[in-house]
Amino acid sequence: MSSFYVLDSDSVSIRQTAVADIPEIVKLQEESFADLAKIGNIWHPDELKSHLNIFPEGQLVAELEGKIVGSATSLIIQLSPVYADHTWNGITGNGMLTTHFPAGDSLYGADISTHPRVRHRGIGHKLYQGRKDIAMRMNLKRMIGGGRLYNYCEYSEKLSPLEYAIKVVECNVHDLVLSFDLINGFNFIKILSNYLDDARSLNYASFIEWINPHYRQSLK
Incomplete structure (x- = not known):
């Protein structure tokens, strides 16, 4: 349209x-x-x-x-x-x-x-x-979230969720969600299991984090 x-x-x-x-x-x-x-x-x-x-x-x-x-x-x-x-x-x-x-x-x-x-x-x-x-x-201090591993269903027979996420981080595999998060300045921290009922990610998500560069400890 x-x-x-x-x-x-x-x-x-x-x-x-x-x-x-x-x-x-x-x-x-x-x-x-x-x-x-x-x-x-x-x-x-x-x-x-x-x-x-x-x-x-x-x-x-x-x-x-x-x-x-x-x-x-x-x-x-x-x-x-x-x-x-x-x-x-x-x-x-x-x-x-x-x-x-x-x-x-x-x-x-x-x-x-x-x-x-x-x-x-x-x-x-x-x-x-x-x-x-x-x-x-x-x-x-930061922004965090759990991004579902959108394309993991296509790799689950060959890779563990962590192995898959690492390949995405290293730009060897593209993931609709995690790749987008990385481009927007987030760091991949770890895998979250049973995060969300989702057939594509097999319920796995990536724990992502962005640190606020202007955070002022004294004000908290």
Whole structure:
């Protein structure tokens, strides 16, 4: 559809999510994550409303010509130890963000999506930059997340999840999610098992981390 065609990302604006955006975000989720939508693993209106009630500053949308073409959901947490194992349901309060901890030191990326018709045009990068801006503005130490190993299902008979992730880090294999995270300045930390019910990743995710270069210890 021509209304989704983008020559560059300059015409895309990133702003805070509003309640009126919820129906479009649900539709975006259905089209961005068709595989997860089949099993109900996408945002539902009650969850999105909860996000806005709990942490409105952490919710972003990408807008193009009046249409929502991307979204990002975040919350603040404090892990102990800093690289503790966790699951998506556990860290997000089963998607409601009730685990949001304003006094925490880490912005957690619970979800990021771009419409399939506008991928690879810088929109995801802009959403990540929006998250980084939040982390810097709120003087958070880092941004972390669990990215599903999207293409691992194609390599699982030959490689362990860690071996697969290392090959992605070394640019010997491309992964739709982890490769994108690495390009956006994240470091791969370790593998998270049983992270999310997902046939493509076989439930494995990569623990990723971006350190805020402007973090000021004295203010925390």
